[in-house]
Amino acid sequence: MTSGAGERKDPVCIVGGTGALGFGLALRLGQAGIPVRIGSRDAHRAQEAAQKASEAVPHATYTGYENAEAVTGVEIVILSVPFRNQSETLTNLKHALMPDQLLVDATVPLAAAVSGKATRTIGVWQGSAAQQAQEMVPEGLRVVSAFHTVSAALLTDLDHALDEDVLICGDRREDKAKVAELVSRIDGLRPVDCGPLELARIVEPLTALIISINVRNKVRAGIKITGL
């Protein structure tokens, strides 16, 4: 777990993998047989999370690194940090991210980022957090938006059988297909192509909607598209 990340080629890295959603995704991806690198600002915390994930999913391969090291050489980087840290995180990764990588942004501009309600969002100048990410990553690196409607708690509860959709927005079909393939490997999750990246401004606020539904109905809601 402490050897250099650059030496090996793991398919997926989760930046913010010590957070609730990131850790839940790590568990489910590991369960699906996909080696997962967990990234954190603090290498020690990343290694702790990798250790904890290994205990929860013994057959899986988890490693933990500081974010910049974690992203080095992986094909898909999932960015799962609070909105208030998104910009800083991407600035720090400026020289670590490479144009041939895919960044899957799971950030949600909840008003909680500015001490507001979790059932409200704040306006992002670029239209959405995903579009802000697209503006900040190195030239050529493409951003896909996903994972906003999946409950961190349900992902983490490995006894819970998932049965919901992952809404995916992105400008290139091949990129979305790659993310869809990853999503499909998790039992009970179905990928749905929602259109270009700009649609993220409709999908991201769904986290706030789901939080509102959860509060009102005392559930852990998700979303499923009918008619597909």
Next chain:
Amino acid sequence: MTSGAGERKDPVCIVGGTGALGFGLALRLGQAGIPVRIGSRDAHRAQEAAQKASEAVPHATYTGYENAEAVTGVEIVILSVPFRNQSETLTNLKHALMPDQLLVDATVPLAAAVSGKATRTIGVWQGSAAQQAQEMVPEGLRVVSAFHTVSAALLTDLDHALDEDVLICGDRREDKAKVAELVSRIDGLRPVDCGPLELARIVEPLTALIISINVRNKVRAGIKITGL
């Protein structure tokens, strides 16, 4: 169909009932045994739509009136007009709507209203079309937001078995319960309380998302909340 609307008490009136969504809702409500008044700017067109609905659902009771007459005396007024006509319609109904009525706003601020794309929305100063409606109706009349994710085509196709949710936003539980009761009477539609009216700013754009999903996947999508 041409006798004065004020004389009788129908439970529901659909302002814009000659439009695709309004007409589809009329069919399904009539099928559920609920007498429906169809409102239009043009009384003649309203009567034609009522006639057409009667032919599709012979056991139902449809009547058609000019909008202001149509809303008189009904308990629930469903507003189903293009966004570009919402403000004008509510101004015209200023003296016809009464504080003890419930207005169910189904308006979507699609960018199509300003010759933009149907997969984009425009910003409404009040936050959502429903909140604009709340600002315009007579003092005391409450607005509930609903029916944004239901396909007009699938409502109209009576051979299609519906199986999806209706997302409801509103500031008072009793009002939402009343709309939920109406929704529940339509086979295959389940009402979901999504929180206060301000959440309409997240739900309304879902129409644009669904249009984008439809285009990409060649389907007629709807939404279902999982975990309820």
